[in-house]
Amino acid sequence: MARAHLSFPSNAVANQLVAGVPAAVRAGIALKERAALAEGDSVLIAASDGWSPSEWSKSEFARLLPTNGVEAFEPPARASQKTVETIDAIELLCGRHSASPQKALRALGADILKATGKPSDGLVSRYLNRPISRSITRVLLKIPGVTPIHATGLAAFTGLLMAAALLFDGAQGLIAGALLFHAASVIDGVDGEIARATMRSSQFGAKLDTITDGITNLAFLCFASLNLYWQGDTGGASYGAIGLGILAIGLTALGLRSVAMGGPFTFDAVKNNFRARPSKITSFLAAITSRDVYAAIFALTFVLGFAREMLLIFACATAIWLVTVLAVLVRTSARQS
The missing domain is CATH 1.20.120.1760 (CDP-alcohol phosphotransferase transmembrane (TM) domain)
Structure with a gap:
């Protein structure tokens, strides 16, 4: 079973709502849309202060990615970084790395809402x-x-x-x-x-x-x-x-x-x-x-x-x-x- 590793700058950012859906869940969906996450694969999520999914994040993972497991993981030590390919979740979602992840996710949410017409x-x-x-x-x-x-x-x-x-x-x-x-x-x-x-x-x-x-x-x-x-x-x-x-x-x-x-x-x-x-x-x-x-x-x-x-x-x-x-x-x- 394959595993996809996502990295967030903080737990708050991972659980931040992006047009009603937690950022961690949207990142998992983005992986699936890019064929980087198959049925049955697991999503491993890391945050600098440790990822603890909110109840809403758990609920949305179960609804939108029902066949994929999800769990927290600790990023590997720098010396062994090459052994695990970790994907920057903000870059995955927003198309670029941002110095202000919260602001970038708010802009993404605004774009999603704008497309609902x-x-x-x-x-x-x-x-x-x-x-x-x-x-x-x-x-x-x-x-x-x-x-x-x-x-x-x-x-x-x-x-x-x-x-x-x-x-x-x-x-x-x-x-x-x-x-x-x-x-x-x-x-x-x-x-x-x-x-x-x-x-x-x-x-x-x-x-x-x-x-x-x-x-x-x-x-x-x-x-x-x-x-x-x-x-x-x-x-x-x-x-x-x-x-x-x-x-x-x-x-x-x-x-x-x-x-x-x-x-x-x-x-x-x-x-x-x-x-x-x-x-x-x-x-x-x-x-x-x-x-x-x-x-x-x-x-x-x-x-x-x-x-x-x-x-x-x-x-x-x-x-x-x-x-x-x-x-x-x-x-x-x-x-x-």
Whole structure:
């Protein structure tokens, strides 16, 4: 069984979190990516003051390098240094030796976090939401044990605050609820950033995130309509109710089609159809109907006092969307038959 020897300048540096993952673990992963560590090989780690893995380091080694043993070792005496090839872990991770390992690892963490954006990010997400969500992610990733589920919980809690504001605080609550709806959209990016930075992406996490988003979206529209109704604006409340009804019909049709096709209950038929036939129009429609865009628009219009008008636009947009959904379902059904 082969052994790879990694050397850190101190125990604190070896256990330092780099975008949520201890530096020692990232160094082990780097060895594996460079084919310098095979399945079953051991990672031996040395530090000038002796390496003592933190509980989080142990947990992350078990998760990310489950087939590789890991243990501390004492660097050999200078006279026998040639007998063991020791790899400078900071140079391995950062591409160069640094006089300030902590600073070099922080810069590496910043680069990892910067790479967590999505190619599909629109203008609102790229220039408004991502800078804020990354700041939140940067803080959370300094906490040992933080995972995407914690960020999903934070987004859900923001959604609860949104609902409370809309239900119990009248006209001021309408504005606060809209701002919290946008805040939930911003925080929604945090769980994905944590997942990608810490290599924790999963189908379960993606489904949970989607469910949380859907509930938050529906709660906002429903409670915003109720808020207007309680304020005496029956017209604005009616627009919201009509839009919600149309949305429910379309989503039900999509879900039933997916089940009829033998798949899970999903709402992606129209999205998949557009992806299969990309064009400038479909790309534009996808951009303006993404959550980051419509959450920002709702927040802006509600703050400016145009909640009624925005719900009217929403009702009209859902009507157009329903026509599109039905057209896609009829066309795909005819094609399959």
